[in-house]
Amino acid sequence: xxxxxxxxxxxxxxxxxxxxxxxxxxxxxxxxxxxxxxxxxxxxxxxxxxxxxxxxxxxxxxxxxxxxxxxxxxxxxxxxxxxxxxxxxxxxxxxxxxxxxxxxxxxxxxxxxxxxxxxxxxxxxxxxxxxxxxxxxxxxxxxxxxxxxxxxxxxxxxxxxxxxxxxxxxxxxxxxxxxxxxxxxxxxxxxxxxxxxxxxxxxxxxxxxxxxxxxxxxxxxxxxxxxxxxxxxxxxxxxxxxxxxxxxxxxxxxxxxxxxxxxxxxxxxxxxxxxxxxxxxxxxxxxxxxxxxxxxxxxxxxxxxxxxxxxxxxxxxxxxxxxxxxxxxxxxxxxxxxxxxxxxxxxxxxxxxxxxxxxxxxxxxxxxxxxxxxxxxxxxxxxxxxxxxxxxxxxxxxxxxxxxxxxxxxxxxxxxxxxxxxxxxxx
Amino acid sequence: xxxxxxxxxxxxxxxxxxxxxxxxxxxxxxxxxxxxxxxxxxxxxxxxxxxxxxxxxxxxxxxxxxxxxxxxxxxxxxxxxxxxxxxxxxxxxxxxxxxxxxxxxxxxxxxxxxxxxxxxxxxxxxxxxxxxxxxxxxxxxxxxxxxxxxxxxxxxxxxxxxxxxxxxxxxxxxxxxxxxxxxxxxxxxxxxxxxxxxxxxxxxxxxxxxxxxxxxxxxxxxxxxxxxxxxxxxxxxxxxxxxxxxxxxxxxxxxxxxxxxxxxxxxxxxxxxxxxxxxxxxxxxxxxxxxxxxxxxxxxxxxxxxxxxxxxxxxxxxxxxxxxxxxxxxxxxxxxxxxxxxxxxxxxxxxxxxxxxxxxxxxxxxxxxxxxxxxxxxxxxxxxxxxxxxxxxxxxxxxxxxxxxxxxxxxxxxxxxxxxxxxxxxxxx
Numbered sequence: 094x095x096x097x098x099x100x101x102x103x104x105x106x107x108x109x110x111x112x113x114x115x116x117x118x119x120x121x122x123x124x125x126x127x128x129x130x131x132x133x134x135x136x137x138x139x140x141x142x143x144x145x146x147x148x149x150x151x152x153x154x155x156x157x158x159x160x161x162x163x164x165x166x167x168x169x170x171x172x173x174x175x176x177x178x179x180x181x182x183x184x185x186x187x188x189x190x191x192x193x194x195x196x197x198x199x200x201x202x203x204x205x206x207x208x209x210x211x212x213x214x215x216x217x218x219x220x221x222x223x224x225x226x227x228x229x230x231x232x233x234x235x236x237x238x239x240x241x242x243x244x245x246x247x248x249x250x251x252x253x254x255x256x257x258x259x260x261x262x263x264x265x266x267x268x269x270x271x272x273x274x275x276x277x278x279x280x281x282x283x284x285x286x287x288x289x290x291x292x293x294x295x296x297x298x299x300x301x302x303x304x305x306x307x308x309x310x311x312x313x314x315x316x317x318x319x320x321x322x323x324x325x326x327x328x329x330x331x332x333x334x335x336x337x338x339x340x341x342x343x344x345x346x347x348x349x350x351x352x353x354x355x356x357x358x359x360x361x362x363x364x365x366x367x368x369x370x371x372x373x374x375x376x377x378x379x380x381x382x383x384x385x386x387x388x389x390x391x392x393x394x395x396x397x398x399x400x401x402x403x404x405x406x407x408x409x410x411x412x413x414x415x416x417x418x419x420x421x422x423x424x425x426x427x428x429x430x431x432x433x434x435x436x437x438x439x440x441x442x443x444x445x446x447x448x449x450x451x452x453x454x455x456x457x458x459x460x461x462x463x464x465x466x467x468x469x470x471x472x473x474x475x476x477x478x479x480x481x482x483x484x485x486x487x488x489x490x491x492x493x494x495x496x497x498x499x500x501x502x503x504x505x506x507x508x509x510x511x512x513x514x515x516x517x518x519x520x
Numbered sequence: 521x522x523x524x525x526x527x528x529x530x531x532x533x534x535x536x537x538x539x540x541x542x543x544x545x546x547x548x549x550x551x552x553x554x555x556x557x558x559x560x561x562x563x564x565x566x567x568x569x570x571x572x573x574x575x576x577x578x579x580x581x582x583x584x585x586x587x588x589x590x591x592x593x594x595x596x597x598x599x600x601x602x603x604x605x606x607x608x609x610x611x612x613x614x615x616x617x618x619x620x621x622x623x624x625x626x627x628x629x630x631x632x633x634x635x636x637x638x639x640x641x642x643x644x645x646x647x648x649x650x651x652x653x654x655x656x657x658x659x660x661x662x663x664x665x666x667x668x669x670x671x672x673x674x675x676x677x678x679x680x681x682x683x684x685x686x687x688x689x690x691x692x693x694x695x696x697x698x699x700x701x702x703x704x705x706x707x708x709x710x711x712x713x714x715x716x717x718x719x720x721x722x723x724x725x726x727x728x729x730x731x732x733x734x735x736x737x738x739x740x741x742x743x744x745x746x747x748x749x750x751x752x753x754x755x756x757x758x759x760x761x762x763x764x765x766x767x768x769x770x771x772x773x774x775x776x777x778x779x780x781x782x783x784x785x786x787x788x789x790x791x792x793x794x795x796x797x798x799x800x801x802x803x804x805x806x807x808x809x810x811x812x813x814x815x816x817x818x819x820x821x822x823x824x825x826x827x828x829x830x831x832x833x834x835x836x837x838x839x840x841x842x843x844x845x846x847x848x849x850x851x852x853x854x855x856x857x858x859x860x861x862x863x864x865x866x867x868x869x870x871x872x873x874x875x876x877x878x879x880x881x882x883x884x885x886x887x888x889x890x891x892x893x894x895x896x897x898x899x900x901x902x903x904x905x906x907x908x909x910x911x912x913x914x915x916x917x918x919x920x921x922x923x924x925x926x927x928x929x930x931x932x933x934x935x936x937x938x939x940x941x942x943x944x945x946x947x948x949x
Contacts, residue, residue: 121769472821472825
């Protein structure tokens with residue numbers, strides 16, 4: 094029996110891209126999304142990545158009879174798009190769920206930055222996501238991963254409070270110092286929350302470097318990679334390989350051999366015998382935490398900085414972020430399902446990522462993920478949408494006032510029977 | 521009276537306001553009984569020639585108008601194709617370089633004779649070369665049409681060389697028309713010295729200099745050192761004939777305050793943003809739009825974001841075609857806070873659409889528009905006051921809209937061109 098474990102977790106997410114929304118549209122047209130682009134991109138990625146990779150995972154799970162295990166986190170935004178544009182992807186995830194070897198993690202429904210902005214909104218989105226996962230895959234998530242692996246002491250406390258005993262985050266160098274990410278840790282201010290930290294070096298060997306022919310380790314074989322993992326885990330119990338699922342077939346093309354690599358990996362690992370595969374929930378049962386980790390300012394898995402400046406690093410981003418979350422209170426008074434729905438999609442972290450100015454010079458990788466030519470265009474477009482949203486919100490709010498006034502009037506009038514009804518309960 | 525006129529563009533294919541003004545001028549001149557031959561670098565053939573005859577410089581081969589190449593070069597010696605900057609050359613070496621350059625020029629010009637040059641007629645990278653070639657072709661045309669005009673009229677620095685060449689070769693009087701100067705394109709300590717030199721040369725050689733405003737007249741006199749006696753202001757006009765005002769369905773409920781133009785330093789976009797922030801402190805019932813693009817656009821976006829007003833301050837990017845009319849139709853107040861504006865046609869467009877306008881005192885239009893609100897470009901408090909007043913007091917807005925509409929409709933090129941005809945008459949013996 095292998096004493097050490099590999100924890101493979103894949104992130105599945107697709108943003109709800111906004112259409113070109115001009116000033117002239119404000120107040121006239123409240124459809125914000127580029128359905129054509131969203132559908133086209135989703136169907137392409139489904140063909141190149143989701144469907145073939147799910148098929149491969151299913152085969153490997155069958156082939157190794159329970160010894161190969163993986164975890165997924167699928168954002169609500171992605172699941173909505175699957176339901177609309179490629180329901181067969183949902184079916185293939187259901188087939189994976191049915192094997193019992195796959196753990197589905199909880200996250201914010203809209204892949205949002207709510208954990209940084211609003212506790213109530215954060216909780217709402219986590220619950221909404223968990224409910225959808227349970228509905229689709231029949232399992233209630235027990236492990237949490239936040240958008241882009243964003244974590245801080247405070248976020249950890251909220252997450253534990255919501256009933257999650259385990260959380261995934263980045264093994265950020267500036268936080269870890271000399272410590273190895275290959276152990277289970279706990280939160281500093283919530284010691285009952287267990288933390289699994291991404292081994293960024295080994296994860297990025299697959300996610301970023303795999304097809305790079307200029308890399309002195311190219312080409313990467315499963316055997317070579319197992320040796321690296323053994324080397325890394327000399328110190329430690331686990332190797333946490335966390336990456337975007339789109340790595341397979343989309344970021345790294347099928348021609349690069351990425352699927353062959355993944356097909357060979359479980360066999361190579363199991364043959365070597367040092368490692369087994371385990372899901373996050375199994376890992377925390379099997380291994381004891383070695384220490385706590387102090388994270389005052391939020392960390393993430395993005396960029397060299399491993400902080401949140403990819404989304405909230407410049408004045409455009411903070412302005413957009415402030416303006417969108419300033420509406421939370423009014424929204425909960427109005428409590429309109431259509432507005433909630435748009436509000437959720439407008440919170441997707443991707444919209445803020447498009448406004449990032451860090452990569453003006455070497456924006457190749459980022460450009461790939463970005464439908465806008467410049468961060469300024471992204472900002473203008475987003476703010477125009479927000480303006481329209483605000484108008485709708487204000488109109489609904491005003492209508493509510495009229496109703497309430499009428500209600501008050503009725504109360505004042507000599508009533509035939511006592512009026513006891515209050516305004517509709519808010520969620 | 522017959523005029524050989526050098527322009528750079530003519531509707532329908534225009535990049536700026538110069539072409540539109542030229543069309544108004546030739547039509548106004550025709551009304552006043554003045555015939556024009558209008559030369560442009562690259563005509564498309566779909567120009568309206570009812571009031572003028574268009575000569576496409578791209579169709580004309582450079583003629584051997586002088587006895588020898590040397591003589592030609594001697595007459596039009598100011599023309600240099602290409603710019604040869606040689607840093608750190610000692611005097612002897614420099615002399616040698618100048619000789620070589622002269623030889624090269626003679627060669628270049630010899631080759632040019634008998635050839636046509638395909639002008640782009642745009643404002644591209646080899647603009648200086650096009651300007652010099654335009655002068656050569658312009659000289660040729662002037663010689664060919666020698667008996668068909670009495671006076672030469674050149675619009676803005678791009679055509680000054682052509683005008684000078686025509687004057688040097690035919691001996692006929694030259695009027696140059698200053699629609700803008702280098703000081704309207706860059707700040708005082710950051711002007712293009714090559715363009716400045718061409719402008720100064722043109723103004724010095726011209727028999728009369730026409731400016732589009734007294735503001736520009738002052739610039740010509742003070743900054744270019746031109747004798748005030750030969751500088752005459754003829755204010756621009758606008759041709760609104762056949763214009764129907766658009767009816768546009770509004771999306772936003774709030775009144776809209778609009779800036780429309782290039783987002784560059786001289787247009788004062790930053791002052792508009794500051795004024796907007798001040799107004800928004802007093803009322804939320806307003807939206808601001810900055811329409812257009814330019815090298816200060818990104819800075820303006822950041823500026824608005826920093827002030828936290830981005831949900832009320834919108835950017836549209838560059839507007840094309842009908843979108844410009846649409847933007848005016850959606851506006852309740854128009855603002856032009858230019859730091860330097862030789863004339864500024866956009867407030868006239870706004871007022872014609874029934875939109876009250878606030879313009880900077882540093883614009884030529886301020887000299888003739890009685891019913892526009894005038895503020896110093898730097899006075900954001902006054903700007904904010906006027907915006908607020910126009911939004912809050914309907915009587916004021918209605919009055920200025922109505923009076924402004926009548927005012928700009930009364931501005932006609934026919935009147936401006938009568939003045940222009942007098943200018944011609946003063947130089948033709």
